[in-house]
Amino acid sequence: MANDGLSAGAAARRLGVAVTTLRTWHQRYGLGPSRHEPGHHRRYTVDDMVRLQVMQRLTAQGVAPAEAAAWARRSPGTDPAPSDAPPSGPVAPADSPDPALRAAAAAARESILSLVESGAMIADVGLGDARAGGGQTIALGPRVDPAARGLARAAMRLDGPSMRYILESAVTHRGVISAWTNVMMPVLIGIGERYEATDRFIEVEHLLSRAITEALSIVPRPPRELTPRVLLAATDEEQHTLPLEALAAALAENGVPSRLLGARVPSRALMDAVDRTGPAVVVLWSQLPGSGDVTQLQHLLSRPHPPVVVAAAGPGWPLADLPPTVTPLNGLAEAVRVISTVKA
Structure with missing residues (x-):
């Protein structure tokens, strides 16, 4: 300076x-x-x-x-x-x-x-318009966790370092389930509602999602000697994977290794992965109603050696149409509890 x-x-x-x-x-x-x-x-x-x-x-x-x-x-x-x-x-x-x-x-x-x-502060210049995004907030409700409010402010400023600091602190000191439920989810929901109302701020959602992915990745994974018996995947047309990333991190925190295939996994690719790895648990995530195709679940159940648990997670599934042997998962804490009790 x-x-x-x-x-x-x-x-x-x-x-x-x-x-x-x-x-x-x-x-x-x-x-x-x-x-x-x-x-x-x-x-x-x-x-x-x-x-x-x-x-x-x-x-x-x-x-x-x-x-x-x-x-x-x-x-x-x-x-x-x-x-x-x-x-x-x-x-x-x-x-x-x-x-x-x-x-x-x-x-x-x-x-x-x-x-x-x-020498970066010698010149009397800045890093952009200080008022960019001024007055733009994410509505979170009156009883939201203070860390979520801080995360929302940082997100709207596109302040990546502050977002990572808040998120990593939450994951480290609170654990994945609490960080996801009380800090990450309220802000993700809030920015989603802002997008629906204004058709804007997609850049905020993208940067926030990336910061969450990075924060979840700091959770130590179980030793590589442990064979993953849990397979996590998004349905054929589903692009959202953050909830699965949170589940993988929460399972790792509990000593349970998993394989995460990611977004838009075609049915044939999913069946091939099941046949090659023989998982005890398969979790299929569906965020949007159009992506919750129960035929993928039926194909899993019809394998010669089906998984012990086939679970449907996410709000996109038509619960009334789920096969009776499919386990619906409601929330991250329940998912971790159910999966952790499965014996391979």
Whole structure:
């Protein structure tokens, strides 16, 4: 960063927020620019940007703004930011035991300092229009998990690093089932509803889906010596696979290996895979009504050596038409419970 610091506009572009957001953080929480020369506008220094990064990262995780600002003002390696107004909200102790908040503060500082060292913050330029997507939100409901709110904000900003940070933290500290149910699903549903209402934001859904896939992939898989006896696949015309990815990760978390074939698996390919691997469990996923063709289930049941469990998962299946020996799965937790109890 140049010695003169960054203007409010450049700082906003760097963070991907609106200038009005910076003004609010300054006026309400004391997170304003500290460099001031007579006759010139105040400028944001490196330490100011560290505080703003901490504020942004914590609020993205759903931390209340006043609490996030208290952490930002006390972030490691920075001095309290000067302000024309007294800071509001509780002041978090510098030695607070909360590891997530301490990690976020440290990561924000490291991010800013790495940019400084690389020269990326020398020019008074930003990373795009700070107001892009301004005022655009995902409706999640009043009782949604704070981490889901943070994820929704990051998704609408197309902030991949923040999305991955929130998602990986949720998977690591809560487990796959809780992360999927309380953090990922509400945002996926919310962005889907926004798309249906506006025919927009498909880019948000794509980036969010990719971030979820990456977060689920961090779950350690069972030892390779364990032969997978669970086969997961989407139906012939089904392109959605995130629920199957979540199931594979949740099973792995419980020590159950699986094979995931992915999207749009033709019936013949599915039968070939069943004949070659002899799974004890086959789960077919159908998201949309048009993709839930029960003939694929019937073909599985008619094999010379059918799987012990043939399960239909997802809202696309016509439940009234399912063969009586097919097991419907309602939710990730139930799927993991049912599959984990099957004896090969």
